[in-house]
Amino acid sequence: MEVILERDTGTEILSTQGWLASVDPAFRTELLSNAAWRHFATGAQITLAGDEDGDLIGLAKGFISFHVSFGQPASPILHVAPPVFWMGYRPIVSEQARIATAVARSPVWCAAIPRRRVLAMLDAHPEWWRHFVALALSYGDTAALAGADLLIAETESRLIAVLLRFAGARSEASDAGGMVSIPVTQQDLAGAANLSRNWTGTILRRLAKRGLVETKYNGITLVDQGALQAILEKVGA
Template sequence: MEQSCRKCSDVLRGLASVGWLAEQPDAFQTRMARAGRWSTVPRGGLLYAVGDVPNAIFGLGEGLLEVSIPITGEEEVTIYRARPGFWIGDSALLAETTRSITVSAAVESRIFRVPIGAVRRNLAEHAEDWICFFRLNHANATLAVRILAEVLALTPRARFARMLLRLADPDGSVRATQEDLCRMAGMSRAAFRRAFKGLIDAGSVRTEYGVLWIVDRAALQLASEEA
């Protein structure tokens, strides 16, 4: 069993140590490792789009994913940028309905794809696996509610500050263009410009081409708590 777990970790790489799957039983991790395959998705590449018929669930091993929802017609707004350890795609697959969100690669990303047939086969043979998927569904639902709560309760500047704190690498960098940040913030361009300018004027952040740097994390944290 120990050898099997080691092989499972070798296959899953970072997904065996961070995120939802890392918190599940070893036997479940082993079944997922055997069922899935790694692939590389280029920047801008789609994992799936609104209206697609589900064919797999996906784990992010390296890179960044953007989660977008439709608002009017064909217009979509990015509501979340996910880091390694993030899993998505289970909800529509298990509910046997079409996709209600779009997921794409913000940068070139390594994705672990578990096809629908393998998921259903494992559930048929191992009913105890259902609780693992309920945990994933609960985690993503909680994330969605938190994002909605921030939109309803916080000022645009506070929302933007929180987003930057979530996106920042350990060195304080946020590698995204202003266009990317505006899209992810889900604000009008005017509201985004005001929030962005306010943080720059306060000395909380500074910008370079294609990257934003957090200069004063304490000040940014304070701005994130404005109501």
């Protein structure tokens, strides 16, 4: 049975983790006071590439996958984001359309702030624009990391890098802990790591024999993030 994430709990998560944890408290309070609490079922579309308006969305629970609007029509997943993750800043800072389609990979709970309310806040407090610069930089770091992962020549390490990124364990601020389950199929993972499905399965079985991952019908569980990170660091040394 799915556990409902209450608004107060979700607000606390978004306030103390990720982007909003380090901003002006007055900005954080006003932004979240304008938020509506939303739930998306697995498979639901959250944002659509090409939209010129929409909400600023803060992911508090669940996983979201992203497909970019450029490239091949059937492009694989570029990134899977765990909580806490923010999206929808592009139409606010540039008035350009969204470039990514976001889909719920699991039941998702998030805060949604309409673009018009965000812009009204920034009109009243122009000094708060700097917080969106920080958000854009962090989003750019994620995009750069996704590109860098694909440049890793050694296939096992490339797959590990993608898995750790999907788990939120590839940033400098991350604290790779215990087990985390990522709701992706082996086909999803193969596309994201630019590998064949067969070779992806071979690597996962090899990692599973070492007790580092578990493969299940509904996703892949990282059993020991620290050991996976150590493998990745050894290759990069």
